[in-house]
Amino acid sequence: MVLRNFYAGAAVDRAAHRRRDANWLRARLFHPATRLVPVWRNQNLVMPGTEVTLGTIDPRDFPDAADLPVVVWLGTYGNRDYFAIDLSHVDEPTSHPAVPDTGRFEDLRRVGPVMRHDQGALAAYARGLTYWHERHRFCGVCGSPTRSDSGGHSRTCTSPTCGAQHFPRTDPAVIVLVHDGGDRIVLGRTGRFLPGMYSVLAGFVEPGESLEDTVRREIAEEVSVQVTDIQYHSSQPWPFPSSLMVGFFARAATFDVQPDLDELEVARWYSRDELLASPEDETFRLPRRDSIARRLVDDWLRDGAG
Numbered sequence: 344m345v346l347r348n349f350y351a352g353a354a355v356d357r358a359a360h361r362r363r364d365a366n367w368l369r370a371r372l373f374h375p376a377t378r379l380v381p382v383w384r385n386q387n388l389v390m391p392g393t394e395v396t397l398g399t400i401d402p403r404d405f406p407d408a409a410d411l412p413v414v415v416w417l418g419t420y421g422n423r424d425y426f427a428i429d430l431s432h433v434d435e436p437t438s439h440p441a442v443p444d445t446g447r448f449e450d451l452r453r454v455g456p457v458m459r460h461d462q463g464a465l466a467a468y469a470r471g472l473t474y475w476h477e478r479h480r481f482c483g484v485c486g487s488p489t490r491s492d493s494g495g496h497s498r499t500c501t502s503p504t505c506g507a508q509h510f511p512r513t514d515p516a517v518i519v520l521v522h523d524g525g526d527r528i529v530l531g532r533t534g535r536f537l538p539g540m541y542s543v544l545a546g547f548v549e550p551g552e553s554l555e556d557t558v559r560r561e562i563a564e565e566v567s568v569q570v571t572d573i574q575y576h577s578s579q580p581w582p583f584p585s586s587l588m589v590g591f592f593a594r595a596a597t598f599d600v601q602p603d604l605d606e607l608e609v610a611r612w613y614s615r616d617e618l619l620a621s622p623e624d625e626t627f628r629l630p631r632r633d634s635i636a637r638r639l640v641d642d643w644l645r646d647g648a649g
């Protein structure tokens with residue numbers, strides 16, 4: 344069975360050719376089968392219950408939705424169209440008449456691991472795009488205000504002498520399980536992690552680098568290990584706020600782990616037996632369940648380095 348990474352594989356049909364059809368989009372926005380996916384200050388609406396589900400709004404309950412500054416057509420899923428809307432201008436979003444009484448706004452990182460994959464993916468998609476709009480209200484070329492275009496998938500500078508178009512950005516980062524070809528992998532932790540959590544190593548891709556270049560540089564910088572046999576594993580959208588995590592396995596060619604103490608509190612080799620015996624508490628725990636880091640570790644524990 345091929346497991347999908349959390350937040351990946353959003354099954355919505357993004358049908359990009361529809362994004363320029365303003366009349367079609369307006370009709371879909373008010374179609375009774377459509378659902379609005381609200382985001383409030385980077386938090387997603389969820390409905391509590393035996394399982395946490397994504398909260399949505401019937402557009403008939405939100406007649407002035409088209410006037411919101413950020414309305415993004417996400418796509419079609421099943422027989423419904425989904426639009427992300429940003430309610431950040433409202434101070435108490437749960438008291439907004441269109442928001443279901445029992446809903447609450449939560450950081451997706453808190454609830455994603457217990458949501459259905461397809462709903463988590465839709466929430467991540469909505470969060471990523473509303474965040475981008477919030478951060479690109481002004482043109483990076485001339486400083487004039489921008490306006491949303493193409494169903495919310497671009498912004499255009501309003502200055503007639505500039506008119507620059509801006510597109511949603513995704514920042515690639517590599518995340519690397521370094522193994523020794525046998526029974527050990529390198530894990531480390533930073534002060535930003537949950538108490539006791541250890542993870543594989545990661546870093547952003549820099550201009551002028553291939554992904555493999557980044558893998559070699561990051562591992563050398565963070566733990567002074569040279570790696571070889573770099574193998575792509577899978578990738579994961581990580582909209583916290585705008586990353587794409589690209590996962591790799593890499594085999595160590597040198598074995599002395601020297602953590603860069605500016606970046607890591609500690610890093611060392613861990614054996615398979617240590618990981619399998621993880622108490623998952625403040626003394627030691629594996630990466631969070633919705634992360635590709637955990638998937639890399641779990642896959643290595645199950646299948647080795649392949």
Ligand SMILES: [Zn+2]
Pocket residue numbers: 482483484485486487500501502505506507
């Ligand atoms: Zn401009």
